[in-house]
Amino acid sequence: MGARNSIVLFFFMLFALSSASPKHKNKYKPCKHLVLYFHETVYNGTNAADATSAIVAAPQGANLTILAPQNYFGNIVIFNDPITLDNNIHSKPVGRAQGFYLYDTKDTISAWFGFSFILNSTDYQGSINFIGPNPVFEKTWDISVVGGSGDFFMHRGVATLRTDAFEGKYFFRLHVDIKFY
Amino acid sequence: MGARNSIVLFFFMLFALSSASPKHKNKYKPCKHLVLYFHETVYNGTNAADATSAIVAAPQGANLTILAPQNYFGNIVIFNDPITLDNNIHSKPVGRAQGFYLYDTKDTISAWFGFSFILNSTDYQGSINFIGPNPVFEKTWDISVVGGSGDFFMHRGVATLRTDAFEGKYFFRLHVDIKFY
């Protein structure tokens, strides 16, 4: 092997190294992909048995008639919603979506989520942790997958959410497309 | 060095590269390991001086006698608990655990945590940020270390939690085993 070949090998190696770098685009092919739905039934004062979420905080020391009705600004909701593989709320749950969101805009509806998926299906066992904003009227929005446990140990990624259905103020279903990188 | 050796070197290098890849299992040897305890005394209405946490929200616009007693569903608790190196609450604190958790299940007790460790000991200075679920009755559970500052700059990892002790509803101690990767 001559000097020239050594140099070729050297640059080839440098190229290979840059491919392994966390910065390189090639990294951004998903290593795992999940599509799931979750279904939320908000407590309305009469549906305690069926409710999967409840408003737990709202503007205090404040005139509730002024701020809270502004697109729910200031409400915090805690939820524990069934997760299914398809958009049928009666399908067998493969896990639970557990956490909270809060309404944070006065002139439209938007929210901020912190929650986990706890999956317990034949395919996956473990938790996935998410945080990020939810601009309700956008067609889709992205939140961050910041970690997980079990089959999702040390995972990161992006979840693309979409409102799949809603009925009045007390029921909605989200479509969640999770790509791990 | 002949062509065959070059090829051997080349494949050896590829192997080395794949070892350096973020995907490779070899990455998952902890680079740092901490074991700590934190101790929480919940405010019960009479212990303001000693309390390290308080319930700050609960289901509103709701009959509190229906939803809240269902395993505290909907309660949010804010805490600022001393951290020690052993399981003795009287040991010199090495920092504080600060943040919140919320109860998110009706038919058992489970919670969702967002908090930080602020460490200020001879060994470590800096903060560690955590989020994740807490299924209270599991033997152990894993949450995500999503970042930090100071000695924990740009760290990620997994924290394995275990209830080390509890006394009634108003005191508990968690054992936290943190592995950074």
Next chain:
Amino acid sequence: MGARNSIVLFFFMLFALSSASPKHKNKYKPCKHLVLYFHETVYNGTNAADATSAIVAAPQGANLTILAPQNYFGNIVIFNDPITLDNNIHSKPVGRAQGFYLYDTKDTISAWFGFSFILNSTDYQGSINFIGPNPVFEKTWDISVVGGSGDFFMHRGVATLRTDAFEGKYFFRLHVDIKFY
């Protein structure tokens, strides 16, 4: 190329590999750097039109005169604040800071933040997600950038915050220096 040169090349490659490792200090040069300000006007009961945030929770089942006045311990605040490129609240906003913080200390003022920047300027489109503690009286403090979307897809980093101005209890401005790695 003799055996000695091969060995030199080999160790050079190993050195290059270690440079590509996520552990290596060389990684910690920012790949992107932003400096932004956000401006918060807390709801005080009379400024609903101008307010960008509101207290939404405080210790319940508790004598509010005992725990809450202890440096606001237990208050949760939801905000949606304009972001500007300079420290002038009247500058054209380049986005919104949306999320929450909670006060978590009895003997001084400190907080814990979970929020997102939603940027919509000529330079950047996308969201950045943050969590971390805020020791209000420190000169600066670091929180974690745990992910993002759009131009901040799969980003991580550290944001250094500083109180740039405050007026009484109802207005403050934060200077945010974000470094992505």
